[in-house]
Amino acid sequence: MSPVAEALKTVAATLPAGVELVAVSKFHPAEAIAEAYSAGQRIFGESRVQELSAKIPALPADIRWHFIGHLQTNKVRKLLEAGPIALIESVDSERVLDAIDAESARLGITSRVLMQVHVAAEETKFGFTPEEIEAYFRDRRFESLRATHICGLMGMATNTDDTARIAADFKAIADLRKQILAIAPDLRGFDTLSMGMSDDYPLAIEAGSNLVRVGTAIFGARAY
Numbered sequence: 001m002s003p004v005a006e007a008l009k010t011v012a013a014t015l016p017a018g019v020e021l022v023a024v025s026k027f028h029p030a031e032a033i034a035e036a037y038s039a040g041q042r043i044f045g046e047s048r049v050q051e052l053s054a055k056i057p058a059l060p061a062d063i064r065w066h067f068i069g070h071l072q073t074n075k076v077r078k079l080l081e082a083g084p085i086a087l088i089e090s091v092d093s094e095r096v097l098d099a100i101d102a103e104s105a106r107l108g109i110t111s112r113v114l115m116q117v118h119v120a121a122e123e124t125k126f127g128f129t130p131e132e133i134e135a136y137f138r139d140r141r142f143e144s145l146r147a148t149h150i151c152g153l154m155g156m157a158t159n160t161d162d163t164a165r166i167a168a169d170f171k172a173i174a175d176l177r178k179q180i181l182a183i184a185p186d187l188r189g190f191d192t193l194s195m196g197m198s199d200d201y202p203l204a205i206e207a208g209s210n211l212v213r214v215g216t217a218i219f220g221a222r223a224y
């Protein structure tokens, strides 16, 4: 078994039923993805439009690609034209959300997205604040979307060794999802909670994550 297949198996074995795994393959070559694919993995996460556009045609068509990087409005068309994107996890502004909706309508597709929420202590992380997301749903602005389905939330915990802080960040994101469902009880399919990376995904699962994004623990360190 290849080292990637071995590591994938190890990670997958730790996931309870109902938790899906995104193998984060950014900065790793198509060959590494092919190894994970051969070992049964079907969901892969990429963070750059250019890199994803090159990988999609080089790899099997039944891969479900998740976009997890910061998306600029002027790259939305290129992303959606690169091939079917199963889930855009990193929608971090209404401007990008509206651009995705307009381009999806133009292409005659429906895009599935998550709203990225910012709760971590770092100022550099992208995302909506919890207050912005609550206001978005309270004002029912989602009703103006024609070709986009908001499937839930994605978030990251503070980058720290303090497990209590990490757990609290994940709980804040999970609580926000419940809060949104209380604000808009008629929302359908707002089920996905994407939380947890190589170093903290067990804590994320404890907090209710049902989608973990694991890169390093599967593919090894990235060479940026």
Ligand SMILES: *Cc1c(COP(=O)(O)O)cnc(C)c1O
Pocket (backbone or CB within 6 Å): 024, 026, 047, 068, 069, 196, 197, 198, 199, 213, 214, 215, 216, 217
């Ligand atoms: C790179 C990345 C990951 C994977 O991180 P690892 O620590 O390598 O598991 C997960 N989520 C996002 C949004 C990322 O950019």
